[in-house]
Amino acid sequence: MTTQELVSQIHKKKSFLVVGLDTDLDKIPKHLLKEEDPIFEFNKAIIDATQDLCVGYKPNIAFYEAYGLEGWKSLEKTINYLNDNYPEQFTIADAKRGDIGNTSTRYAKAFFETLNFDSITIAPYMGRDSVEPFLAFEGKHTIVLALTSNKGAFDFQTQKIGNQEVYKKVLETSKTYENSDRLMYVVGATKAEYLTDIRAIIPESFLLVPGVGAQGGSLEEVCKYGMTKDIGLLVNSSRGIIYKSQEEDFAQAAREAAKSMQEAMQAILQTL
Secondary structure, three states, X not given: OOHHHHHHHHHHHOOOEXXXXXXXXXXXXXXXXXXXXXXXXXXXXXXXXXXXXXXXXXXXXXXXXXXXXXXXXXXXXXXXXXXXXXXXXXXXXXXXXXOOHXXXXXXXXXXXXXXXOOEEEEOOXXXXXXXXXXXXXXXXXXXXXXXXXXXXXXXXXXXXXXXXXXHHHHHHHHOOOOOHHHEEEEEOHHHHHHHHHXXXXXXXXXXXXXXXXXXXXXXXXXXXXXXXXXXXXXXEEXXXXXXXXXXXXXXXXXXXXXXXXXXXXXHHHOOO
């Protein structure tokens, strides 16, 4: 999916919502546990109930790896279901990979070719030769962790190298990478006050913004300081949507939660 195709979907659906598929067998409705593949059945129901209200889905890979081979099978079935039935959806492998040379290339092949995701989140700590192998894949997007929503972000990301914070150094340096036009960035909604400085460095890049909802981030603040002429935002919500109910009405409850976010986003888009 190209960036322009993504922007087109945002305008069509009046939404820049991404639904996080952080599927945990301890949290899904109990009646699904008797299914052959409860993770996939849960994901499928959530996707079918919300696909017209969002522009993307973001499985957090750890929630699948935790179940070994069966978890990977559920992930593969989920991404295949999305690609076969809702190809307009932007898919994000929230894998946070990052290694040098051939290892990064193999990670990229795993998620871009074998599983056919549109994008992947990666950690930039190891530098240029850990990021550029992902950027070599045409038509795919690499989403670099820049300023994350967790409390521990302050341990390193906001510390200074000389007179510049580490997260700003990440942003500045990544712009020099080959195929940097394929980059997006993770910026947590709980760090909205930093968005003015971030936009001064990357004025047009798309930001993947977790932390709205369960983590307390403000959609209005994120949009006020982070939105661009082409929207430039993908706001993720996971627990706040998929676990609204643990009963048989879970899919409808998820739809209602997604609809509430979509309506808030539509109201913001109408002011542009």
